[in-house]
Amino acid sequence: xxxxxxxxxxxxxxxxxxxxxxxxxxxxxxxxxxxxxxxxxxxxxxxxxxxxxxxxxxxxxxxxxxxxxxxxxxxxxxxxxxxxxxxxxxxxxxxxxxxxxxxxxxxxxxxxxxxxxxxxxxxxxxxxxxxxxxxxxxxxxxxxxxxxxxxxxxxxxxxxxxxxxxxxxxxxxxxxxxxxxxxxxxxxxxxxxxxxxxxxxxxxxxxxxxxxxxxxxxxxxxxxxxxxxxxxxxxxxxxxxxxxxxxxxxxxxxxxxxxxxxxxxxxxxxxxxxxxxxxxxxxxxxxxxxxxxxxxxxxxxxxxxxxxxxxxxxxxxxxxxxxxxxxxxxxxxxxxxxxxxxxxxxxxxxxxxxxxxxxxxxxxxxxxxxxxxxxxxxxxxxxxxxxxxxxxxxxxxxxxxxxxxxxxxxxxxxxxxxxxxxxxxxxxxxxxxxxxxxxxxxxxxxxxxxxxxxxxxxxxxxxxxx
Numbered sequence: 001x002x003x004x005x006x007x008x009x010x011x012x013x014x015x016x017x018x019x020x021x022x023x024x025x026x027x028x029x030x031x032x033x034x035x036x037x038x039x040x041x042x043x044x045x046x047x048x049x050x051x052x053x054x055x056x057x058x059x060x061x062x063x064x065x066x067x068x069x070x071x072x073x074x075x076x077x078x079x080x081x082x083x084x085x086x087x088x089x090x091x092x093x094x095x096x097x098x099x100x101x102x103x104x105x106x107x108x109x110x111x112x113x114x115x116x117x118x119x120x121x122x123x124x125x126x127x128x129x130x131x132x133x134x135x136x137x138x139x140x141x142x143x144x145x146x147x148x149x150x151x152x153x154x155x156x157x158x159x160x161x162x163x164x165x166x167x168x169x170x171x172x173x174x175x176x177x178x179x180x181x182x183x184x185x186x187x188x189x190x191x192x193x194x195x196x197x198x199x200x201x202x203x204x205x206x207x208x209x210x211x212x213x214x215x216x217x218x219x220x221x222x223x224x225x226x227x228x229x230x231x232x233x234x235x236x237x238x239x240x241x242x243x244x245x246x247x248x249x250x251x252x253x254x255x256x257x258x259x260x261x262x263x264x265x266x267x268x269x270x271x272x273x274x275x276x277x278x279x280x281x282x283x284x285x286x287x288x289x290x291x292x293x294x295x296x297x298x299x300x301x302x303x304x305x306x307x308x309x310x311x312x313x314x315x316x317x318x319x320x321x322x323x324x325x326x327x328x329x330x331x332x333x334x335x336x337x338x339x340x341x342x343x344x345x346x347x348x349x350x351x352x353x354x355x356x357x358x359x360x361x362x363x364x365x366x367x368x369x370x371x372x373x374x375x376x377x378x379x380x381x382x383x384x385x386x387x388x389x390x391x392x393x394x395x396x397x398x399x400x401x402x403x404x405x406x407x408x409x410x411x412x413x414x415x416x417x418x419x420x421x422x423x424x425x426x427x428x429x430x431x432x433x434x435x436x437x438x439x440x441x442x443x444x445x446x447x448x449x450x451x452x453x454x455x456x457x458x459x460x461x462x463x464x465x466x
Contacts (some may be wrong), residue, residue, distance in 0.1 A: 099112050165193045
């Protein structure tokens, strides 16, 4: 991406170098035109940067470890975007630290990055040690819904402090988060959304780790009046001083949870793994395990306080009240033991006295994880969750779907990069092997002893069926 942008800038726009051309990043921004690229050489830059109505590509030459923008000692965000809507501004390859937010309506917003009425693409960043009332790390702020998408990818957002959205806060935005670690944020036990808070927005989160965040409501994530999907993401070891150790979802939101691991979160109140208030969930191929609630409350794994949860191909097991081995607290809800707020099929839900959740294909027996003590929730070869999911779904190994977030690869065929999923990367690797006339038994999907286009066609068919 960076090299492509550099090529375009050389053809049509200017490239400015810091400190070669200008002695500060802000000076470079002030002298740049929309569409220009700014390359920042290694160093620590004590600046509070403002970008108004310019689409710029601002990137470091050597990455975030050696290129730091430090907002201290001024009491303002490290970087602020204002009214950038034509296309996303891109910031790539920096450490952004020690910002304190901008005051809007008597509260501070966006300690590290404040995006006001703007769209942005943030890649390869380390955003740490920033503070604000809302959005300690990043704040997306707008009074009206912004339809274009803002992106966060391949970044680390940690040790940021805020009452609302310790790591990320967004209101009236479309946000796409991919390949990012959001850890050790929040730490304010009077707020909401230790890692992320989303309000009146649309959210997409994939291949992301959200862990060790703390707050009062929604230790990991707080979502209200919003829609979206979380995919192939881990929410673990987060803490809530009230409800929703891992997630708090409310305000008539509709959220899809697909291939999620929600584990080892803790809540003083209801919903160790997730607390849902008057909202709808679609939970597919997810694992909710070893979440904890305090004594005398319910729903250590999942608690529904209004709304409906569709659960399929999932595992909800080993969720407990603190200091208890009682198995009946995996699910909870306003209807008590009637569970009318749940529609569960082809799932493994732990119960007491041979209880099995109502619904086709459900079981209640040990899932046989690889290593429960060390939090390895992959399935053993003899797990009852293998090939017992819905026959409508097919795993990447071309067998009937398994229950839980991690399928058991029964033949390893097709997974050329061994990441436990067959996707376009495996297709590219297979084509390279075919062109180089090299053989791999993993790529030989039709088992005819050669690699050819037929194997690629079968692999693509498997991907399309997932």
